């Protein structure tokens with residue numbers, strides 16, 4: 001199990017954040033966090049519950065403003081961007097896959113409509129071609145073509161999550177934020193979904209920033225790992241290095257608890 | 262902008278925001294107006310507030326402007342938004358036509374017409390050609406409206422995204438960002454399920470290439486009449502407290518897909534009374550045995566055509 005791409009050092013990052021700090025009242029959710037991700041790279045953010053993983057994704061994707069720090073997308077200041085520009089980014093060059101498919105899908109809209117929405121939002125006005133692309137994406141995420149007009153609420157949890165991925169990737173974003181995309185699914189379903197994410201990210205040269213507290217998932221998918229604890233990044237590096245030779249005691253604990261399990 | 266020409270034209274500016282309208286109190290009442298009311302029922306301050314909203318609405322075609330809707334002596338379902346707009350633009354020399362479902366003689370049309378006769382003493386007509394102001398629910402007259410006319414629509418729900426996104430704050434944001442993918446998703450769903458776009462009334466339009474707008478519950482058949490219409494189009498929603506407008510000669514496009522273009526649908530029949538093959542038809546049940554015929558919904562247009570045909574026959 002080796003990272004599937006050479007280390008991306010030297011390339012200019014797509015997304016780069018520095019000095020991120022954010023408190024919720026007395027709770028420091030982010031403390032001096034720095035992170036970057038280059039084209040085609042898969043970066044996993046791991047850490048226990050409440051360590052600030054979701055908060056970090058929300059800040060990086062401009063959904064939430066930090067108290068201090070900078071976030072740059074291809075050299076543009078994400079935090080200074082107007083809402084219109086940010087929304088445009090969110091439906092073109094970025095994608096967001098939520099832990100709960102209900103937050104990422106329109107449950108009252110058919111599977112095809114869910115996949116087609118981003119296309120229509122960026123101006124697609126040919127029904128036949130929208131439908132064709134929806135079908136091709138359903139195939140990519142292994143949803144039978146016959147389900148295209150069904151509502152997502154008739155889908156299993158794993159299918160809903162695959163639909164959410166299809167809906168997000170249809171406009172070929174450069175970077176996808178994923179917040180525990182396999183959370184709440186059966187173990188066997190999780191494994192299939194992780195395989196799918198891995199093959200799609202390779203095939204499309206996607207950058208993926210994925211939050212997980214599943215070390216095995218991080219090993220399977222990620223080129224690099226960031227370990228968070230209580231709002232801080234306590235360790236980061238190439239996946240194999242971090243998992244095989246953890247430096248921080250907390251990482252050592254994480255890795256050993258997985259081995260023990 | 263197009264709107265400027267209309268707003269500057271003597272009639273329109275006179276009725277929208279000039280001393281003439283606000284001075285209407287002093288002007289001799291046309292006969293028939295009852296005492297105890299200000300001209301056209303609303304007080305002058307309210308009219309000015311509504312006219313300001315109208316001017317804003319004309320300046321941003323298709324954009325909904327909030328206004329402080331007043332209680333009217335008619336229930337909301339009776340088109341109080343349209344009535345307030347009409348009351349704010351009427352002058353003593355105007356001639357008002359009121360239609361409901363295309364007809365001048367329905368209860369709703371009659372009571373609104375009677376209301377304005379009583380409170381403004383203005384002349385009324387059933388002839389589209391003779392009206393300076395047309396207040397309508399559910400139809401646009403078949404006869405092409407002119408530059409010197411204004412059409413006022415009664416609107417129950419001004420928000421075209423209402424069914425898709427019930428939160429007002431969110432729909433406001435979607436309009437601000439011109440983020441209308443959701444409306445297309447709705448149309449996509451229709452085609453996927455039914456093979457065609459099912460919306461037959463209140464079919465959403467893009468105004469001036471910028472704002473998504475509800476045309477009020479007129480049949481989709483009437484949508485093309487809104488496109489580059491010479492008359493000023495004003496929309497009033499009383500319960501929802503919104504006003505919007507389309508200035509003369511503004512582009513109004515019905516949403517569609519390239520491979521499923523918008524089609525103004527009508528019943529595939531000719532009018533049983535005037536023989537028209539290109540007007541919007543109502544289906545009328547003629548007897549208990551299920552007999553039915555199709556007749557023009559625009560009663561004025563139909564009567565004129567019948568008269569023309571009779572005249573030609575006589576000549």
Ligand SMILES: Nc1ncnc2c1ncn2[C@@H]1O[C@H](COP(=O)(O)OP(=O)(O)OP(=O)(O)O)[C@@H](O)[C@H]1O
Pocket residue numbers: 024027028029047048049050051052053054055056213
């Ligand atoms: N909107 C909020 N208001 C107040 N506190 C918050 C808010 N969002 C997060 N927090 C707090 O900030 C800290 C980080 O939360 P966050 O959701 O980022 O953790 P997480 O790493 O994603 O956890 P989990 O694995 O459980 O999803 C927690 O202590 C949480 O209670």
Ligand SMILES: [Mg+2]
Pocket residue numbers: 053054055179
């Ligand atoms: Mg979380």
Ligand SMILES: [Zn+2]
Pocket residue numbers: 532533534535536537556557562563564566
């Ligand atoms: Zn007829």
